[in-house]
Amino acid sequence: MNKDLKFLVVDDYSTMRRIIKNLLHDLGYANVTEADDGKTALPLLQNGNFDFLITDWNMPGMAGLDLLKAVRANEKLKKLPVLMLTAEAKREQIVEAAQAGVSGYVIKPFTAQTLKEKIDKILGSMAVPA
Amino acid sequence: MSDTAALRETPAREPDLLAQLADLTCNLRNALDRFRLDSRLTALAEKEIPDARHRLNHVLKLTEAAAHRTLDLVEQSGPPAERTAREAAALAGAWARFRAGTISVAEYCDLINRIDHFLTAARTDSETVRANLAEVLLAQDYQDLTGQIIRGVMNLVSEVEVVLVDLARLTGTDPNAVQAQPTDSSRGHGPAVPGVDHGAAIVNGQADIDALLSDLGM
Numbered sequence: 001m002n003k004d005l006k007f008l009v010v011d012d013y014s015t016m017r018r019i020i021k022n023l024l025h026d027l028g029y030a031n032v033t034e035a036d037d038g039k040t041a042l043p044l045l046q047n048g049n050f051d052f053l054i055t056d057w058n059m060p061g062m063a064g065l066d067l068l069k070a071v072r073a074n075e076k077l078k079k080l081p082v083l084m085l086t087a088e089a090k091r092e093q094i095v096e097a098a099q100a101g102v103s104g105y106v107i108k109p110f111t112a113q114t115l116k117e118k119i120d121k122i123l124g125s126m127a128v129p130a
Numbered sequence: 131m132s133d134t135a136a137l138r139e140t141p142a143r144e145p146d147l148l149a150q151l152a153d154l155t156c157n158l159r160n161a162l163d164r165f166r167l168d169s170r171l172t173a174l175a176e177k178e179i180p181d182a183r184h185r186l187n188h189v190l191k192l193t194e195a196a197a198h199r200t201l202d203l204v205e206q207s208g209p210p211a212e213r214t215a216r217e218a219a220a221l222a223g224a225w226a227r228f229r230a231g232t233i234s235v236a237e238y239c240d241l242i243n244r245i246d247h248f249l250t251a252a253r254t255d256s257e258t259v260r261a262n263l264a265e266v267l268l269a270q271d272y273q274d275l276t277g278q279i280i281r282g283v284m285n286l287v288s289e290v291e292v293v294l295v296d297l298a299r300l301t302g303t304d305p306n307a308v309q310a311q312p313t314d315s316s317r318g319h320g321p322a323v324p325g326v327d328h329g330a331a332i333v334n335g336q337a338d339i340d341a342l343l344s345d346l347g348m
Contacts, residue, residue: 015197022205058318065316087321089332094339096316098346105339108321114336 003028005051005123010034010041010067011085012059016108020054020085023112027119038062042070045077052119057086057093065093065100072101081122085110164300170293179290182283189276196272203262203269210255217248 007029009020017034024032033048035041039061045053053071057064064084071077084097087108094105104118224241227233233241298304322332333339 013194015194015201018198018201022201058320063317065318086318088318089322089327090319091331091333091342093318094333094342095346098343098348104348105343107333107336107339110336 002123004031005029006049007032007052007054008035008041008044008048008050010036010038010053010055010059010064012036012056016056020115023115026112027116036061038064038067038070041067045071045080046074050080052122053080053082054085055082057084057088057097065097068097068100068102079126081126083118083122085115160300163296167293167297167300171297174286174290174293178286182286185279185283189279192272192276196269199269200266203266207259207262210258214252214255217251221245221248 007024009017009024009032011017011020011034014034014036017036021032021034024030033044033050035044037059038055041053041055042062044050053067055064055067062070064086068082068084071080071082081103082101083104083106084102085106085108088094089107097105103122106114106118221241221244224233224237224244228238228241319327322328333342
């Protein structure tokens, strides 16, 4: 597995960003950038050559679903793996996220093992540039 | 009309007067009720609800500070714990050779020095981790404080509920006829709360989501 992948973690709670960042470090991914909502994430994504996006759903400014739609609508970003990591638990929302092109969906509270499995599954299902 | 005639009419007017008096009393009671409610609502709106907002904001700050403190301590404990494990693993090979009697004199001297160093470092590192764990324990004291604040705000919410129901009764509004405002699902609803958000529309854990996504071909 390529451990040089560049991750962007988007969550409005700084504690959750730190938790995810620590878990990613434990998995060997040291290149992690943070953003606190979709509005700040989008310019970072457009200019930053990120390999993987992990985003919350419910955030002020731009919500995670809108960020996902913006990513999929952007020619440069449309193939970026997007893992939704959220407390949103309605079936209709998960279907909505799937229809919008989410690559994986992890419900909070989550375990380190679940996060690892979903990242591995997404990376395994696509040809990741080395 | 003669006095006699007026006297004769009095019994007929009595029920009318009594009814008017009853109406008047009822109106007065409603007015007093409304005044009492108005005063209470004013106090709630002007003082207690803004107070409650400040209290909840304080809860947010306390929980956030405790979470960051805990994360700091966990992050600080990682390196010493890793160092101890790494050094112990590095010594294992030479130690095994010593136990098997196959160690050279030079390696034996080196091993003694390394063990000396390891024992000192492991004691210091373990003490750091132990002290950090004690701090993590203390960082959980926010639960007591925030719990008390949240209970106070819950009592206020209960009181607001009673006042609003009384107000609805006085104004003749049927609370059951009022429809909840629809929420915009693209913004998100926040976490599902047991006992409040339930039913078939809510997924029950990660396995449920995986099954749903699998049904959708993911």
